[in-house]
Amino acid sequence: MFLKKIYNFFQSFSIRLRLSLIFVLIFGATTVFFNMFLFQMMIDTLQQDFDDALFNYCVDVSDGIEIGIKGDLSFPPLRLDHGKILPFPLGTALIQVRHSSGAVLARVGNFGEFNPPYKKDFERIWKGEEATYRTIEHIRNIPSAEADSYRLISFPLDNAAKPQLMLQIAVPMTLMETQIQKRLTLLQLGIPFVLFIATLGGMFLSARALNPVNNIIKIAKEIKVTELSKRVPVPNANDEIKQLSLTLNEMLDRIQQAFQSQERFVADASHQLLTPLTIMRGEMELLQKTEKRDVDQFIKSALQEVDNLSSIVQEMLLLARVDAGIGALNLEDLDFDELVFEALARCEKLAKSKDIKLKVTINNETGEEHKRIRGDNDLLTNLIVNIVENAIKYSPNQEVVSVTVNHGNENTELLVEDNGPGIPEEQLPFIFERFSRGSNMETRVKGFGLGLAIAQKIAILHNAKLSAQNHSGTGAKFGFEIKNI
Structure with a gap:
């Protein structure tokens, strides 16, 4: 019922407005879905580039960590490589080495109460993954967090079949968030603007496309019974509007022929009906003037003309029944x-x-x-x-x-x-x-x-x-x- 009401409301619009709305709806839906697809691909690409840079940074950090014979760690101060451009600030990176038991062996940075997850990461690394990634959103436990979300990488440090030591680095996603937000803002502003331009263009094009139809309507309204020879204009383009014009002109030809035939019929019928009536009137006037007129002869003549009138009327009634069509x-x-x-x-x-x-x-x-x-x-x-x-x-x-x-x-x-x-x-x-x-x-x-x-x-x-x-x-x-x- 609700859809029917919407449909009836839509049908109340003019054809021009309906065509424009349908065009904008199709174009808008296609544009939105296509941009959503591109936006998601862009996010995936940025995420992949971010993870590749984070992985390279993680490898550099792991190269500086030395593991002693007894499992003791040598964790020298990190050196910033100014020759590399990374999508995150190095000074805010949180670094720690963790044992599979959960013990934190070393840390660099102000973790505060932030305790990165590790159990599932160990399981995935034991299954053969080179490193694991996860995004941690809405950071609250990190003091002075640089971004709303951090990217966490977990990387094995030892070369055992089942590594027991894992390097975890969490870095802020400030740059990536900024890039995504800028692109999202561009889409939020750009798509409505494009749809607005498409709406104006659709209205303009539909008006141009319907101009021949409006001309047909205008000419058709001007055609009166006394001007049946007029015809609607036929456009040069070989399209449906041309077919409509030709069809209307053929219909007007038939209407004109029908009117002309009807006029001839009325004229001829009037003549045929008038002839016996004129004869009867003449007979009656003659009878009135001549007292010795043979009344029987007059009656015979009048009856003959009445029979003629009856025959004409019967045939005209039969013709009217036939003109009524198959329903009769x-x-x-x-x-x-x-x-x-x-x-x-x-x-x-x-x-x-x-x-x-x-x-x-x-x-x-x-x-x-x-x-x-x-x-x-x-x-x-x-x-x-x-x-x-x-x-x-x-x-x-x-x-x-x-x-x-x-x-x-x-x-x-x-x-x-x-x-x-x-x-x-x-x-x-x-x-x-x-x-x-x-x-x-x-x-x-x-x-x-x-x-x-x-x-x-x-x-x-x-x-x-x-x-x-x-x-x-x-x-x-x-x-x-x-x-x-």
Whole structure:
């Protein structure tokens, strides 16, 4: 819960600030850990140099100690070698010789109550170590201690397999402590300063990187319904922002086309709806002026126009349902042949009125029981009815309209062919648009130009393909292809 609150708080920041914080966090963590690693290596190196100098000093001291036959020691006054530079002051070194029993045989320097440990050092030397080192911190028992910590070396004096005498020297680590403290202070001041510079740099770079996005936002806000031709700028760099700009422009293209299509649709629908209403108004005005007008003829004409209005409204409602998308579909497993026969039954009356024969052919390429499809029964039936009725309307009287169903392994195909005049080449690209009809056929063929537009929408909703083309001779051919389940 706590982490979620932190995450939500972080998400409330702007992208620029979030990018800067992430950059500083990664850079800061890397810098801190890397400097900690270098700092530890530096301490180890200083410690090794300090121990090497202390070892050399210990060897020099041990060379001046003479051990008699009876174990007595000759411990002459120490001479300072001014030719050497050591990381500790020689005058403050504490030196003593100790027996394995713990007895202190000789001492140089003011030890006070300081009693260096020795038992584990003897054990390590007996195991073969050349010398042992340890750091003694927070010295309190040494009078006038020169530093907070001393470095203690224990070195064997006799050459026995198990040495019994050990030289111990404790020296202050003043110089090493000073060097470490200076480097630590430099890191404590330097790292925050570097992170501060990195933060400013991150803010600057993120602002530069997001400038194209801000320009896109600015232009997008300025695009209104009346200015859909505007497009967001596309940067030269081949990056994600360029892809975003191109994607937004493609979306704006689709929105502009949709608005233009909607405007054309409203204009055409208004014209189609206005025509029967104008006719009905004229009939009613004429009836009002002419007392001897045949009322039955007026009613017949008015009913015909009402039927036209009802057909337009039904087709527009169906088109609105199709425009609602896949959420408006009632999907189920269907037998495509049954859909075809149901649609042909609805087209039979129109075919008989023109004495047109409907020829049905069903081909099963698989040789087995044909597969079913998945879709909306009413919409698919409407699609088949629309393309079959279209073929009947544009076919001359006493002709044949061929309806062929091809069952494949993966797809089912429907072909509807007529022997009419075909589709004008200039109209072919727009045949599936709303209210699109061939100008030379408008006066001879009854319709409103919505059927094929509805059929194409239904095909798209079912991830199917609806196409139209002309025969090499006369007539048109419509093809509908849908996947099997």
